[in-house]
Amino acid sequence: MINPWSSKQYFDYNKLKKDFGIEDLDNYFNNYLFQRHLIFGQRSLDYIEYALDNKMKFNAVTGLMPSGHMHLGNKITIDQIIYFQSLGADVFISVADLESYATRNISLEKAREIAINEYIVNYISMGLKPCNIYFQSNDPDTQSLSFILSNETNMSELKAIYGFDDSSSILHINSPIVQASDVLHSQLKKFGGPVPTVVPVGVDQDPHIRLMRDLAQRLRIYNVKIENNKISVYIKGRDDPHEYIDSAIGLLEKNNYETEKNYEYRSINIKNSNINDKIKIDLLLGNLEKDYNNFTFIGPSATFQRLETGLKGGKMSSSVPDSLIALSDSEENATRKIKNAVTGGRKTVEEQKQYGGNPDICPVFELYNYHVKENEYVQRVYDECRGGARMCGACKKEAAELISTFLKNLKDKSDESLSKIDDYLINKSF
Numbered sequence: 001m002i003n004p005w006s007s008k009q010y011f012d013y014n015k016l017k018k019d020f021g022i023e024d025l026d027n028y029f030n031n032y033l034f035q036r037h038l039i040f041g042q043r044s045l046d047y048i049e050y051a052l053d054n055k056m057k058f059n060a061v062t063g064l065m066p067s068g069h070m071h072l073g074n075k076i077t078i079d080q081i082i083y084f085q086s087l088g089a090d091v092f093i094s095v096a097d098l099e100s101y102a103t104r105n106i107s108l109e110k111a112r113e114i115a116i117n118e119y120i121v122n123y124i125s126m127g128l129k130p131c132n133i134y135f136q137s138n139d140p141d142t143q144s145l146s147f148i149l150s151n152e153t154n155m156s157e158l159k160a161i162y163g164f165d166d167s168s169s170i171l172h173i174n175s176p177i178v179q180a181s182d183v184l185h186s187q188l189k190k191f192g193g194p195v196p197t198v199v200p201v202g203v204d205q206d207p208h209i210r211l212m213r214d215l216a217q218r219l220r221i222y223n224v225k226i227e228n229n230k231i232s233v234y235i236k237g238r239d240d241p242h243e244y245i246d247s248a249i250g251l252l253e254k255n256n257y258e259t260e261k262n263y264e265y266r267s268i269n270i271k272n273s274n275i276n277d278k279i280k281i282d283l284l285l286g287n288l289e290k291d292y293n294n295f296t297f298i299g300p301s302a303t304f305q306r307l308e309t310g311l312k313g314g315k316m317s318s319s320v321p322d323s324l325i326a327l328s329d330s331e332e333n334a335t336r337k338i339k340n341a342v343t344g345g346r347k348t349v350e351e352q353k354q355y356g357g358n359p360d361i362c363p364v365f366e367l368y369n370y371h372v373k374e375n376e377y378v379q380r381v382y383d384e385c386r387g388g389a390r391m392c393g394a395c396k397k398e399a400a401e402l403i404s405t406f407l408k409n410l411k412d413k414s415d416e417s418l419s420k421i422d423d424y425l426i427n428k429s430f
């Protein structure tokens with residue numbers, strides 16, 4: 001079982017993909033995070049590719065928990081969000097202030113201060129353009145939607161997914177529903193939905209992704225399925241299906257599909273379709289359905305990122321301050337942490353020269369791999385390490401200089417970024 005709340009570091013990504021049905025990536029996205037397999041898998045990312053190919057609106061959604069310092073390990077998520085925004089995504093970011101109040105005893109005022117100063121200002125300095133950032137405590141859409149989504153699941157299901165038991169708090173049990181609501185609410189009609197929506201996550205968040213995809217599906221009237229390499233549509237619910245079927249057929253025929261309807265079975269067979277039509281038909285019918293159903297959602301897509309290893313090995317964790325570099329760290333402190341990091345180097349300089357180091361297990365190499373965009377530079381570091389031409393001391397010094405420059409740039413931009421904050425926040429008052 002993958003546990004979204006554990007501090008476990010997952011290393012065997014191939015096994016996780018196999019066990020949980022996470023799909024491989026194709027080469028669609030021309031971005032270093034994809035090219036270096038730092039994003040190692042996906043669910044239904046073809047919806048986003050379809051939206052891009054057809055110049056359609058799509059969303060990119062993430063959340064932040066305002067409970068501590070943002071650190072380099074959190075950065076890959078916002079790097080992706082900024083990348084998807086550069087491709088045209090509407091960005092939604094939820095500040096989980098209620099969660100930090102309930103689980104970390106952080107007041108809403110303090111959570112707001114942390115969210116703005118530790119996270120959002122850095123996001124802006126890193127290149128995030130104006131978007132929709134909101135606080136859970138002050139967002140009636142997500143609160144109402146949580147209520148609706150709660151009606152679509154039950155304890156047996158949540159126990160099976162998350163291992164909850166009788167001692168689990170109601171808040172804990174409710175938190176996956178709130179997360180689903182955070183993602184799905186970006187597709188409400190008022191935001192131009194339903195639309196394909198991508199959520200970049202670590203693999204430990206996959207249970208949330210599976211649950212929110214299921215919840216989205218359960219709320220749909222038009223259920224689009226592949227059967228015998230053709231597309232069939234089933235009408236859910238107990239309402240008279242005539243209007244749903246007739247209006248769907250009108251739309252499908254306008255799009256040159258030949259249909260066969262069956263009112264008794266509440267179904268439409270699309271005779272001249274194949275499996276490649278599923279996304280198009282699902283989106284067409286989702287768009288039609290919103291006239292009948294206020295809660296029409298397209299199942300969210302996800303990218304799965306590898307978790308950056310802590311400087312002491314294992315997961316980056318705020319309970320081990322030297323395992324991570326906070327974006328608020330001084331340059332001196334960051335340099336000290338990198339100098340004290342574990343490496344994939346040999347015991348002696350002679351051995352390193354003779355046999356080379358192992359960048360594949362080295363957290364210092366990960367600093368280059370995750371945070372330097374230029375592929376040739378990172379490849380050179382890798383090759384020099386493997387070939388014995390790079391010594392760990394000099395390599396750490398170089399990495400420390402790169403990270404210090406990055407931190408300094410963020411600090412230099414922080415006042416200007418803070419002055420733009422109103423362009424990013426929705427529901428600005430408490």
Ligand code: SF4
Nearest residue numbers: 345357362385392395
């Ligand atoms: S040379 Fe650099 S990349 Fe290679 S093991 Fe040493 S610190 Fe890691």
